[in-house]
Amino acid sequence: xxxxxxxxxxxxxxxxxxxxxxxxxxxxxxxxxxxxxxxxxxxxxxxxxxxxxxxxxxxxxxxxxxxxxxxxxxxxxxxxxxxxxxxxxxxxxxxxxxxxxxxxxxxxxxxxxxxxxxxxxxxxxxxxxxxxxxxxxxxxxxxxxxxxxxxxxxxxxxxxxxxxxxxxxxxxxxxxxxxxxxxxxxxxxxxxxxxxxxxxxxxxxxxxxxxxxxxxxxxxxxxxxxxxxxxxxxxxxxxxxxxxxxxxxxxxxxxxxxxxxxxxxxxxxxxxxxxxxxxxxxxxxxxxxxxxxxxxxxxxxxxxxxxxxxxxxxxxxxxxxxxxxxxxxxxxxxxxxxxxxxxxxxxxxxxxxxxxxxxxxxxxxxxxxxxxxxxxxxx
Amino acid sequence: xxxxxxxxxxxxxxxxxxxxxxxxxxxxxxxxxxxxxxxxxxxxxxxxxxxxxxxxxxxxxxxxxxxxxxxxxxxxxxxxxxxxxxxxxxxxxxxxxxxxxxxxxxxxxxxxxxxxxxxxxxxxxxxxxxxxxxxxxxxxxxxxxxxxxxxxxxxxxxxxxxxxxxxxxxxxxxxxxxxxxxxxxxxxxxxxxxxxxxxxxxxxxxxxxxxxxxxxxxxxxxxxxxxxxxxxxxxxxxxxxxxxxxxxxxxxxxxxxxxxxxxxxxxxxxxxxxxxxxxxxxxxxxxxxxxxxxxxxxxxxxxxxxxxxxxxxxxxxxxxxxxxxxxxxxxxxxxxxxxxxxxxxxxxxxxxxxxxxxxxxxxxxxxxxxxxxxxxxxx
Numbered sequence: 001x002x003x004x005x006x007x008x009x010x011x012x013x014x015x016x017x018x019x020x021x022x023x024x025x026x027x028x029x030x031x032x033x034x035x036x037x038x039x040x041x042x043x044x045x046x047x048x049x050x051x052x053x054x055x056x057x058x059x060x061x062x063x064x065x066x067x068x069x070x071x072x073x074x075x076x077x078x079x080x081x082x083x084x085x086x087x088x089x090x091x092x093x094x095x096x097x098x099x100x101x102x103x104x105x106x107x108x109x110x111x112x113x114x115x116x117x118x119x120x121x122x123x124x125x126x127x128x129x130x131x132x133x134x135x136x137x138x139x140x141x142x143x144x145x146x147x148x149x150x151x152x153x154x155x156x157x158x159x160x161x162x163x164x165x166x167x168x169x170x171x172x173x174x175x176x177x178x179x180x181x182x183x184x185x186x187x188x189x190x191x192x193x194x195x196x197x198x199x200x201x202x203x204x205x206x207x208x209x210x211x212x213x214x215x216x217x218x219x220x221x222x223x224x225x226x227x228x229x230x231x232x233x234x235x236x237x238x239x240x241x242x243x244x245x246x247x248x249x250x251x252x253x254x255x256x257x258x259x260x261x262x263x264x265x266x267x268x269x270x271x272x273x274x275x276x277x278x279x280x281x282x283x284x285x286x287x288x289x290x291x292x293x294x295x296x297x298x299x300x301x302x303x304x305x306x307x308x309x310x311x312x313x314x315x316x317x318x319x320x321x322x323x324x325x326x327x328x329x330x331x332x333x334x335x336x337x338x339x340x341x342x343x344x345x346x347x348x349x350x351x352x353x354x355x356x357x358x359x360x361x362x363x364x365x366x367x368x369x370x371x372x373x374x375x376x377x378x379x
Numbered sequence: 380x381x382x383x384x385x386x387x388x389x390x391x392x393x394x395x396x397x398x399x400x401x402x403x404x405x406x407x408x409x410x411x412x413x414x415x416x417x418x419x420x421x422x423x424x425x426x427x428x429x430x431x432x433x434x435x436x437x438x439x440x441x442x443x444x445x446x447x448x449x450x451x452x453x454x455x456x457x458x459x460x461x462x463x464x465x466x467x468x469x470x471x472x473x474x475x476x477x478x479x480x481x482x483x484x485x486x487x488x489x490x491x492x493x494x495x496x497x498x499x500x501x502x503x504x505x506x507x508x509x510x511x512x513x514x515x516x517x518x519x520x521x522x523x524x525x526x527x528x529x530x531x532x533x534x535x536x537x538x539x540x541x542x543x544x545x546x547x548x549x550x551x552x553x554x555x556x557x558x559x560x561x562x563x564x565x566x567x568x569x570x571x572x573x574x575x576x577x578x579x580x581x582x583x584x585x586x587x588x589x590x591x592x593x594x595x596x597x598x599x600x601x602x603x604x605x606x607x608x609x610x611x612x613x614x615x616x617x618x619x620x621x622x623x624x625x626x627x628x629x630x631x632x633x634x635x636x637x638x639x640x641x642x643x644x645x646x647x648x649x650x651x652x653x654x655x656x657x658x659x660x661x662x663x664x665x666x667x668x669x670x671x672x673x674x675x676x677x678x679x680x681x682x683x684x685x686x687x688x689x690x691x692x693x694x695x696x697x698x699x700x701x702x703x704x705x706x707x708x709x710x711x712x713x714x715x716x717x718x719x720x721x722x723x724x725x726x727x728x729x730x731x732x733x734x735x736x737x738x739x740x741x742x743x744x745x746x747x748x749x750x751x752x753x754x755x756x757x758x
């Protein structure tokens with residue numbers, strides 16, 4: 001690594017060592033929801049400390065009940081959802097988002113969480129943290145409820161860049177593999193390349209090239225390559241990591257969310273129709289809650305920016321207390337695992353792919369699903 | 380229309396006039412399932428007649444119970460799911476698929492239904508029916524369960540071509556509008572262009588151009604343009620027709636189907652857990668069936684090929700009796716409405732878009748949702 005700056009996750013997990021940076025502003029529900037989520041996170045993570053960025057006068061009274069483990073870092077300005085990334089890059093120095101990212105840049109925190117404007121957060125993160133050597137296009141990775149044993153698949157890119165060439169897709173495969181390993185505890189992830197058919201002659205030219213590149217990187221990258229997958233495979237147990245460009249990935253992600261919303265609306269309608277259905281609905285409540293917990297987007301809240309010198313988690317703009325707490329847990333898990341360093345090593349190994357060498361990723365860190373680590377990290 | 384050949388839907392709906400062409404072969408469940416679906420369709424459509432294409436020795440005994448309204452047209456060969464479109468174009472003359480498409484080409488039937496290989500069916504359809512003047516890339520349109528008043532949105536292209544430029548997307552908007560009008564009875568459809576954000580500065584260059592082209596065609600095309608929509612809007616009540624390229628549309632379609640499958644699997648698991656849940660599941664059965672009926676892909680079975688001199692319906696390869704009957708009903712509705720001619724007029728009007736002129740589409744044919752016409756057409 002040529003970058004001399006300290007960055008997130010340089011130290012192994014240790015008692016009292018976890019420090020996260022949190023942008024209090026920019027979410028749709030205001031800093032109150034963010035601080036409430038922070039409170040929920042801290043209650044289950046007695047060793048964690050958090051730097052809370054935003055206007056001091058607003059945040060200090062909100063953060064007071066959380067005690068000494070929260071330190072408010074004053075930033076007077078706020079990035080609005082409508083601000084263009086280019087504006088924020090030029091004039092955003094006084095914003096809570098910029099300040100929150102700088103805590104990771106300066107080595108004060110192992111990971112940063114923001115509910116703000118995705119484009120602005122990516123722009124500020126690229127400007128302040130810089131891309132990893134070998135990464136042309138950083139990616140946003142999301143978790144997707146699935147039928148695989150961990151209950152979640154990883155998909156990337158879901159919206160960092162609307163284009164990706166074959167080399168980018170190879171780097172996505174490697175970064176996604178690291179994420180599945182550190183974030184979900186899957187020792188040898190199965191990677192698939194999203195296409196409109198599983199036959200080798202189908203799809204766009206860059207996909208055929210990426211197919212060969214990824215297929216040739218499995219030994220060194222310690223993953224299995226299942227070849228082309230289709231949209232129907234995204235929530236399946238055929239694959240753990242789905243690789244695609246940011247345009248297709250974003251449409252797929254939002255289509256999946258929209259379908260889930262439609263189905264839950266229709267289910268609610270169905271159970272609201274007639275007294276028998278209502279009674280059934282009441283009796284079914286525990287089942288439905290179990291089910292809802294499994295697919296609740298708030299519990300898998302947190303798109304991870306991959307390919308930067310530091311770990312950045314984009315929480316959903318509309319995240320409530322539950323969503324913010326989930327994003328912080330994800331940040332804590334990745335920050336503690338030295339995630340950014342592992343990705344850097346993984347990408348460096350890709351650049352040196354033609355050469356012989358030993359695997360450079362630290363192997364699996366068994367972690368359970370996104371809900372499990374909360375308990376594990378207390379021990 | 381410069382094309383001198385007779386084609387589907389040249390006559391208005393009339394008693395006894397509906398003739399459909401059905402490819403009996405190529406489906407995953409064999410001709411038995413196709414003929415069973417045909418029987419179900421004919422039971423509710425006492426005036427319809429069907430040309431059934433495939434090996435005579437196999438089909439004649441199967442079709443005998445259906446009586447004189449079914450005529451078997453002998454075709455000895457079958458297109459396999461693994462056959463490449465180019466092979467079928469060269470050597471497919473003896474196949475049931477080719478023969479079934481030719482019935483529309485020769486004016487013997489108003490529409491054709493096949494469960495076979497999509498790529499081969501598109502290739503044979505383009506070869507035998509030819510593209511409409513003004514259409515560069517034909518498209519496949521699907522119905523998508525949605526929250527709009529008809530219960531379904533139209534999306535295209537979902538897989539005819541992996542590319543689409545701005546002009547193609549305009550033609551898709553016009554053809555999709557005609558389909559929403561004839562197929563769903565929506566007098567003035569709302570059209571949206573699928574993108575990764577709703578802001579005008581976002582997305583690929585061809586999408587920005589298409590945005591302007593479609594926005595300029597609303598008066599002449601008698602539709603409303605809601606601008607860019609996102610994946611989450613596909614099943615929403617914001618839009619009736621979603622326009623996109625065939626790569627993105629295919630991924631979105633299959634992602635939606637995969638998400639629905641995941642959710643129904645998890646729901647079944649939830650209701651199978653513990654005696655209380657099982658009892659609730661039993662009580663909830665009518666609600667769940669109601670719900671399932673609403674989102675059952677078999678009931679919206681049938682991708683329509685748009686942009687050809689004739690109406691072609693691609694039924695799902697794994698379609699069962701219910702699915703085949705649904706595809707035949709859709710074919711009957713569109714064939715009776717002179718659908719191909721209306722599309723031709725619509726596209727011709729697009730080519731002449733810069734000129735003044737009166738609307739060329741025949742206005743709305745109220746038809747109800749995909750399940751309703753079955754009853755309406757009996758009267």
